[in-house]
Amino acid sequence: MTTPDSSTASGLKDWRGVATEDQDALSDDVTLMLRGRSRRLLIDLIAPHKKKLWLLMVAVVIQNFAMMAGPILVSIGIDNGIPSWARGERSPMITVIVAMAVAFIVDGLLRWYFLMGFGRIGQQIVLEIRRRLFRHFQRLSLSFHEKYTSGRVVSRQTNDLESLDELIDAGLDGFVGALLSVVSVCVILLFLDPMLAVVVLLSIPVVLYLLHWFRRRSSVAFRRTRETSAAYIVHFVETFIGIRAVHVFRRAPRNSEIAGQLNDENREANAYAYWLLAIFVPGIKITGSIAMTVCLVYGGLRVMDGDIKIGVLAAFLLYLRRFFDPMTDLGMFFNAFQSGMASLEKISGILEEEPSVADPDNPVALPNARGEVQFDGVGFAYNADNADVLPKIDLRLPAGQTVALVGATGAGKTTIARLLCRFYDPQHGVISIDGVDLRNLSDDDLRRAIVMVTQESFLFSGSVADNISIGKPEATREEIVAAAQAVGAHGFIARLPDGYDTDVRKRGGRLSAGQRQLVAFARVFLADPAVLILDEATSSLDVPSERLVQRALATILADRTAIIIAHRLSTVEIADRVLVLDRGQIIEDGQPDDLVNGTGRFAALHDAWRDSLV
Template sequence: MSKNLKKMISYYRPYLGVFTADMIFAIIASAVSLAIPLIARYITSTIIYMDKTEVLHHVLLLGVMMIGLVAVSCYCNFFISDYGHVMGAKIEYDMRAEIFEHYQKLSFSFYDNQKVGALMSRITTDLFDITELMHHGPENIVISVMKIAGAFVIMMCISPSLTAAAFALVPVMFVYAYFFNKKMKRAFKRNREQIAKINSQIEDNLSGIRVVKSFANEEIEKEKFAKGNAGFLNAKKESYRYMGGYHAGLGSFSLLITISVLVAGAVFISDGTVDVTDLITFLLYISILTEPIKTLIDFTEQFQNGYTGFERFLEIMSIEPDIQDAIDAKPLKQVKGAIDFDNVSFRYEENSEKVLSHINLHVDAGEYVALVGSSGAGKSTLCSLIPRFYDVTSGTVKIDGQDVRTLQLQSLRNHIGIVQQDVYLFVGTVYDNIRYGKPDATREEVIQAAKNANAHEFIMSLPNGYETDIGQRGIKLSGGQKQRLSIARVFLKNPPILIFDEATSALDNESEKVVQESLERLAKNRTTFVIAHRLTTIQNAKRILVLTENGIEEEGTHEELLARGGIYEKLYHMHK
């Protein structure tokens, strides 16, 4: 824990000046709160017994002094709220930038085992909890401890017996508040869980609204939602019951401490050990005393949430990407595109079964190779080893005779273009999405890439042409249009090596024809791997490889493989 706390504290380093000022202003604000009742005591015990002219003079002087103290306190509280919160936001910014950068480095194998929602919460909710702790935590402790300790010392100096009466209920108040606070926070956690369920239900319903309406199942959906909504209402009722107990109890304890001081004060005044001025001063200190007790109790929960969030943050940051540049990695230059698989075997996890076993394959620069085989035979996995999305378990993958593990990752991937079945388009315009293939491309280059991908015509028919917003994941475009944009992106990148991963399998016949034409144009004079589901799309390939769990079992042209009457022939008739 101490190691983690040291790491947490290290995030204050760039903002040490603001942090120190924040603590100083917190101390000053607490001192002002403690000073006001003492001034009131001085007025009631000394000044009111002076000559009338002197009383007016001293009261005006003290009034101006108190207004000055209020102004100082006001600025201190403003600084704490403004600059202190900005410091917290900057720490959150630093940590968010750090974890986002780390996410970019992590390999496919990490994302294979993670849910996007869980990773999102690490970068949003967790970081908010951490920065709330890092901003409010030290400041709340300083203010609360100073107020409680200061009030106790001042009250002890005035009257130890009245102090005992005032502090008698404080431990009970702590226990009561801690108990209810715990119950209340647990209830609020259930609220968050219930609202998360409702949100996922709403998202599920709205995403599948076409299916709901096509089955006329609106009433069933309403019933499902009503259950979730009722669960949320019940959770809310429970949280408000505990909240009521918490606030009502603390308010009652503040009054009980006041009553305790009043009763004890009346007794002590009657026997002459305490005077009325002391009693008034004590009553003023009670509110100063009870407020920081609530703050300290809240801090225990705040610390728990923030520290747990920080542990989760460190958990992610400690994960080393399993694929990274070797120390002496060199850039890939003057690429011809010859690729070799030398006795390559691969498994996803240490104890899982091998997906690829002893694969040996040589592909000449500029050659067009089609990969076919049943689902799960390892076609996509084989191609994923070329850009090092995964590393081989044994053997070597080489480009132009160089082991891909000795090359700089960015340089390697810059020379490989991938067109997948599931096209991912980013929120933004058509132009932005094509330009993603080469961020420094000119507008002319983007338009030429779109023309090469048979996309220019349909883009110009869109409401704003290249500046048309395509919506979340390109929702406003058809499958064929999305695929042509992804091909335009690769045209713009202009890589010497291409991988088409079932790029047309989800398209209708008309779209497939247009996209296939774009793909063939793109593949010209480039080393190309085509993973095909529909075997009709690769009939013209001069080299077709049939992959099974045993490795590459058949190889040849479409006609040669059909004539052989083996696995390819069965696959062909199955998917005809």
């Protein structure tokens, strides 16, 4: 179970100091690396949409001009249209009204075009990230998935993608509009009245300070909210994956305590983020209100003196409102931007993770494997800091031979199986099939040649037929039925409510352990590999189920190389050859009958097993 890091919330105790401390804690090199990685991913995702984005940018610029026309037209209407109307001249006022109507229509249509176009592009980008993540998670090696928890995988696919979705759907739209509004208003204010514009410019340093203050702290705050949320998801997923252990060992109170702590940390992280907003948004509004008040008083005095017209002052104040309101949007964009970029950093990190077991650049074809396996000087350790699980092993398995691996837990049996399946690559030596180094085989040829069955016999949600056809996706129903008949699974499948179309439910929960194993064997029979590895494939079965599986084994082991890892010596007896391992070394090698009649480790194990049956 996941235990929360006590430091997770410690940085949130002093809200006003957390941003600077955490920001300083991140080294410049790491920050630049993350930004560069995120930038590369973003550029790659945007590249297919460049032309559409340029069209949208042109549309939003024109839309901004149309939107900015309103106050200046109001000014013209007040200063020229109304006096002309009073003198009986209708055309100036009608022109202003028509121009305003056109500006509103252009503004609305182009706004609709921008939102629809940008929304489509945004959804296509999110869909592409989702596809890449799913494909990449499947491509990554077993060593990655053993250290990267399922909860973190879920967090990347949900929390982080939602954050990016929010940034694309709302954040960027608000940012583009706000930025254009601020720039346009600055130019227009200077054009309308430079002296009044100077009054506004005096407030800009305050606004820039607030933006800088908010941006710097929000970058830490919103990264923290994502981290604490991800930590909760990790704990949640692992709790319910291990729900049986939770119930058996009365772990629920402790898990609830951990969940409560993680929730508190997330609440504190979000509270700090809201505290930043509570300072920033009112700060911008107060600054804007003060600037508008000063402009109104100063401008009103100048109107009375005849220095400017009242329409110009009205337009100036309307534009001034459009200058400060977008500042809040810019701040909210930083909110979405920091959260989205924090998510993009995590996603780009996953997508740039290289499989520890890489496909060869120039694979050697192996269309018809015979199944001869060779280990030449193979040494392997799961971690560089730990001792070798296999110090050095030399082993040759002729094609068609059934070999049993026997030994105490930790002797290296499963490691040999994993290396042969190329879940890992050895640090030393070569593993080959039919004389070809496994590292030179394409993944398709390797998986076609070597198949492994474990005690879990994992079944996917779906029908029995779907689960059998995993061994050969293009198989016909006749081939699926023939495979089930060959391993003795057809009888119980036919008795299921919908036969081969019966949904096995989550992880095959509708079937017994023995039935799941028979479905797994039917899958293997259909795949027809040259090499079959059975890793404790019968260890979880009761005696009746084991007998059913033993009969199936005789069928699927025929005419193929097989490696059997089992503690039950009833399974080992069907082997042509037995290898006894101890600390990664082969200490006995021979036929089962010869070893049983000897005085070595296997004979002792066999005697102990036989005594246990009495």
